[in-house]
Amino acid sequence: MSSSFVKSSISRNLNSISTDADPMGSAIHDSGEIHVIIGPMFAGKTTALLRRVKSESDSGRNVVLIKSSKDTRYAIDAVVTHDGVKFPCWSLPDLKSFKQKFGDDAYEVLDVIGIDEAQFFDDLYDFCCEAADLDGKTVVVAGLDGDYLRRSFGSVLEVVPLADTITKLTARCELCRKRAFFTLRKTQETKTELIGGADVYMPVCRQHYVNLQVEAARPVLKPHTVKTDVSLEEAVVV
Ligand SMILES: Nc1ncnc2c1ncn2[C@@H]1O[C@H](COP(=O)(O)OP(=O)(O)O)[C@@H](O)[C@H]1O
Numbered sequence: 001m002s003s004s005f006v007k008s009s010i011s012r013n014l015n016s017i018s019t020d021a022d023p024m025g026s027a028i029h030d031s032g033e034i035h036v037i038i039g040p041m042f043a044g045k046t047t048a049l050l051r052r053v054k055s056e057s058d059s060g061r062n063v064v065l066i067k068s069s070k071d072t073r074y075a076i077d078a079v080v081t082h083d084g085v086k087f088p089c090w091s092l093p094d095l096k097s098f099k100q101k102f103g104d105d106a107y108e109v110l111d112v113i114g115i116d117e118a119q120f121f122d123d124l125y126d127f128c129c130e131a132a133d134l135d136g137k138t139v140v141v142a143g144l145d146g147d148y149l150r151r152s153f154g155s156v157l158e159v160v161p162l163a164d165t166i167t168k169l170t171a172r173c174e175l176c177r178k179r180a181f182f183t184l185r186k187t188q189e190t191k192t193e194l195i196g197g198a199d200v201y202m203p204v205c206r207q208h209y210v211n212l213q214v215e216a217a218r219p220v221l222k223p224h225t226v227k228t229d230v231s232l233e234e235a236v237v238v
């Protein structure tokens with residue numbers, strides 16, 4: 001085969017490729033982004049996620065919010081903050097089912113995907129990679145970095161190396177009002193996943209976490225009154 005034939009054939013083939021595809025045949029998208037919001041319960045993770053998704057929507061971008069179907073606390077079809085702010089969402093058992101359920105055409109024109117309760121999605125890493133790296137989506141992930149024993153929770157920390165930004169939020173310790181970095185479970189249930197709100201959990205500072213959690217035979221704490229005046233603070237923004 002002559003080199004001029006090869007050259008003209010490549011040139012013909014490239015000319016026949018539409019502008020939204022690369023020579024390998026895959027679609028070219030704007031660069032995606034991944035933003036991760038972590039912290040203990042009541043730190044304002046969902047509030048920050050909703051703020052971001054609403055502001056993207058107000059700027060004319062197509063947005064969708066997904067939460068885990070495991071969490072049925074406040075509503076099935078809405079993400080709801082602890083102080084009652086709501087946004088409609090898809091409630092799903094896993095993330096791999098999202099594209100197919102949402103529909104390929106609708107997915108194609110989607111700009112921003114918000115994920116709440118990210119600790120409950122085992123396929124978070126693969127989903128974020130595909131959505132941001134291949135499909136050009138902005139993905140905003142909100143979830144607990146640690147469980148009630150301060151162990152890494154689900155796949156949330158796995159997406160840190162993929163992320164553009166990490167925001168760690170803090171709450172206020174319910175016992176002394178200092179910054180709270182951890183979530184204390186007030187019952188003696190030991191399974192990792194236990195859906196609940198202020199009836200089961202409270203945000204605490206290091207000192208109160210150590211005093212209350214680390215004791216082996218910790219007495220069960222009484223359910224406390226819900227406080228809504230907790231101020232939210234960012235500990236670290238990268
Ligand atoms: N112990 C609590 N019980 C109920 N609501 C609380 C409590 N502590 C804080 N809040 C409220 O929760 C809001 C944060 O809610 P949210 O964004 O859902 O937090 P996160 O998603 O981090 O759990 C705070 O602005 C505060 O008003």
Ligand SMILES: Cc1cn([C@H]2C[C@H](O)[C@@H](COP(=O)(O)O)O2)c(=O)[nH]c1=O
Pocket residue numbers: 040041042045046071073117143144146147148149183192193194195196197201
């Ligand atoms: C610490 C901890 C929490 N959970 C559950 C409790 C709630 O249903 C969610 C966290 O919700 P939030 O929006 O961050 O307030 O997670 C759990 O299953 N196991 C735990 O150790």
